[in-house]
Amino acid sequence: MAETVLIMDSDREHGEAIRTYLQRHQYDVTVACDAQKILVHLENQTWNILLGDPLIDGGTAASGIADFLKQDAMVQLIVYGTTEQVDRAMDRFALDASAYMELPVNSKALMLNMARARNHSLKNRKIDRYVQRLTDLHTARNHFLQLFDSVPCFISVQDRNLRITAINKWFKQHFGNSVGGYCYQIYKHRTSPCEKCPVIQTFEDGQIHSTEEVVTALSGRQYHVLTHTAPIMDEKDEITQVMEISTNITQIRQLQDHLTSLGLMLGSMSHGVKGMLTALDGGIYQLETGLQKQDEARVSRAFEQVKTMADKIRDMGLEILNYARSRQMQYAPVPVADLVENVMKNIRPGAAKNNVICKVFLPDSPGIIEIDSVWMESALVNFLENAVDACAYDHEKPVHKVSLTVTIEPAERVCFRIQDNGVGMDQETREKMFTLFFTSKGSRGTGLGLFIAHRVIQQHGGTVQVTSFLNQGTELIICLPRIPPGSVGENGVNPVSS
Amino acid sequence: MSKKILIIDDDPNILDYLSALFTDNGYDVQVAPDAVKGLEAARRFLPDLITLDIEMPGDWGPRFYRQMMQVKELKNTPVIVISGLSGNEHAIPKAIAAVKKPFDREELLRIVKEAIG
Numbered sequence: 112m113a114e115t116v117l118i119m120d121s122d123r124e125h126g127e128a129i130r131t132y133l134q135r136h137q138y139d140v141t142v143a144c145d146a147q148k149i150l151v152h153l154e155n156q157t158w159n160i161l162l163g164d165p166l167i168d169g170g171t172a173a174s175g176i177a178d179f180l181k182q183d184a185m186v187q188l189i190v191y192g193t194t195e196q197v198d199r200a201m202d203r204f205a206l207d208a209s210a211y212m213e214l215p216v217n218s219k220a221l222m223l224n225m226a227r228a229r230n231h232s233l234k235n236r237k238i239d240r241y242v243q244r245l246t247d248l249h250t251a252r253n254h255f256l257q258l259f260d261s262v263p264c265f266i267s268v269q270d271r272n273l274r275i276t277a278i279n280k281w282f283k284q285h286f287g288n289s290v291g292g293y294c295y296q297i298y299k300h301r302t303s304p305c306e307k308c309p310v311i312q313t314f315e316d317g318q319i320h321s322t323e324e325v326v327t328a329l330s331g332r333q334y335h336v337l338t339h340t341a342p343i344m345d346e347k348d349e350i351t352q353v354m355e356i357s358t359n360i361t362q363i364r365q366l367q368d369h370l371t372s373l374g375l376m377l378g379s380m381s382h383g384v385k386g387m388l389t390a391l392d393g394g395i396y397q398l399e400t401g402l403q404k405q406d407e408a409r410v411s412r413a414f415e416q417v418k419t420m421a422d423k424i425r426d427m428g429l430e431i432l433n434y435a436r437s438r439q440m441q442y443a444p445v446p447v448a449d450l451v452e453n454v455m456k457n458i459r460p461g462a463a464k465n466n467v468i469c470k471v472f473l474p475d476s477p478g479i480i481e482i483d484s485v486w487m488e489s490a491l492v493n494f495l496e497n498a499v500d501a502c503a504y505d506h507e508k509p510v511h512k513v514s515l516t517v518t519i520e521p522a523e524r525v526c527f528r529i530q531d532n533g534v535g536m537d538q539e540t541r542e543k544m545f546t547l548f549f550t551s552k553g554s555r556g557t558g559l560g561l562f563i564a565h566r567v568i569q570q571h572g573g574t575v576q577v578t579s580f581l582n583q584g585t586e587l588i589i590c591l592p593r594i595p596p597g598s599v600g601e602n603g604v605n606p607v608s609s
Numbered sequence: 610m611s612k613k614i615l616i617i618d619d620d621p622n623i624l625d626y627l628s629a630l631f632t633d634n635g636y637d638v639q640v641a642p643d644a645v646k647g648l649e650a651a652r653r654f655l656p657d658l659i660t661l662d663i664e665m666p667g668d669w670g671p672r673f674y675r676q677m678m679q680v681k682e683l684k685n686t687p688v689i690v691i692s693g694l695s696g697n698e699h700a701i702p703k704a705i706a707a708v709k710k711p712f713d714r715e716e717l718l719r720i721v722k723e724a725i726g
């Protein structure tokens with residue numbers, strides 16, 4: 112397509128002469144003889160070259176022309192005129208014009224300037240395109256960076272030595288700015304790579320690999336993550352880095368564990384429940400027949416049995432509810448003496464019923480301990496109830512005793528020693544006593560109580576030490592730190608589901 | 610003379626229940642809380658029928674049954690398995706019946722009556 116040229120010349124004949132000349136060189140030329148016409152032409156059409164005196168009619172079109180040049184970098188201005196006109200145009204347009212020529216116009220110079228203007232225009236067009244492309248690239252880069260950052264996964268890019276070279280925002284938030292650190296160090300606090308590292312596998316075969324891992328964040332929290340790796344190749348298709356994407360599935364795992372053990376529990380408990388229901392049937396039968404026979408001894412025995420069974424079924428229901436409820440640990444400072452008092456309040460009635468003597472030994476000013484009192488009380492009650500039960504099952508010794516001794520040990524540990532002279536445990540029972548659903552009480556136990564109690568102690572950063580001899584008795588030493596490890600800054604999690 | 614029944618179960622409440630139920634229906638009853646004591650009682654008492662819980666601490670029901678089979682005077686004594694375990698009907702193949710806890714007492718009495726009158 113021919114280039115469009117607008118000639119601005121108050122001397123119409125001169126303008127027409129130039130037009131004829133340019134038309135011969137394949138330009139599409141229009142002549143305007145005054146400022147008003149120039150402005151109309153500028154408004155109605157696009158132009159490649161403006162040629163002539165831009166200050167025609169005393170410069171009334173000058174600002175319109177300047178605007179036109181500014182709007183479109185492709186438009187070139189070539190000035191010609193008298194010495195005076197050119198001089199004024201130079202003052203007004205300076206570098207905005209691509210050439211200045213004095214009259215009379217030299218035809219060779221005109222053609223050269225026209226060609227140069229065209230080149231200028233093409234170069235400008237090219238630069239424009241490059242700028243546009245660069246802007247696009249920049250936008251795309253920002254866009255990808257934003258995507259990378261806002262993906263709700265922990266993403267890291269690693270080199271062959273498992274050194275992290277890039278991380279996204281999520282990673283940074285949970286594991287700190289760890290660029291330059293080693294993956295195994297940041298994620299797992301290890302000093303050497305993990306076994307079966309998926310990143311190493313991807314470096315080896317270029318395939319995507321996945322694993323499930325447990326990692327520890329800056330806060331000390333542990334996350335279950337599902338990890339996928341993908342190779343990053345250079346232009347020669349060689350793997351230079353590997354991207355690792357880890358999705359936090361902690362909640363899913365917790366829920367799954369919880370559901371699994373709940374299902375397991377219901378399955379294993381059904382036997383106990385059946386026993387209890389049968390015994391309840393028995394109680395009701397004896398009550399019925401006792402009333403028929405007016406056998407008062409049988410009635411009162413049966414009533415006692417019905418009551419006991421109702422209690423047991425209620426307890427079991429409560430234990431299930433207790434277990435099923437997902438409760439966060441809520442630590443609060445509690446005086447040790449209050450804790451012991453509350454626990455013993457629960458124990459004394461049952462102990463008295465079984466003729467078991469209860470003794471408590473507290474040191475002077477045992478101080479304060481930070482615990483979740485609901486969980487901790489039920490844990491200690493559970494240990495003590497088992498001590499009372501162990502005495503109730505024993506028929507050898509004339510006097511049965513359960514004692515609770517509190518001592519303050521070094522390193523701010525509060526220890527509770529629970530001793531009984533009940534039936535004691537053999538080695539197998541001792542080893543399994545904290546296992547889920549293990550019970551030595553046959554149909555009378557759920558296998559949940561000590562399991563949960565033990566988890567509560569562990570959750571508080573405590574330990575349980577067991578010594579027991581069959582037919583002699585049992586000693587439990589439960590040691591707790593005054594301040595549990597998880598209490599600072601964040602709440603722990605449900606001890607049975609974590 | 611009334612027929613003799615030996616009840617073996619680790620749950621005292623259930624021993625109580627079964628013993629009342631059978632006594633009320635005219636049987637002569639003895640109880641044992643585990644398999645070892647059960648075997649002793651069986652030798653001494655020579656029951657006409659034994660009810661046996663499968664899931665007990667110490668010696669399990671099936672082991673009791675194997676030992677009982679080695680005693681000449683006991684090996685033809687009918688056994689009714691009473692247990693909370695599902696699938697208990699296969700635990701002791703030669704048992705004349707397997708009853709699941711909680712059981713229907715009329716049903717249990719009918720089985721006993723059919724077996725020993």
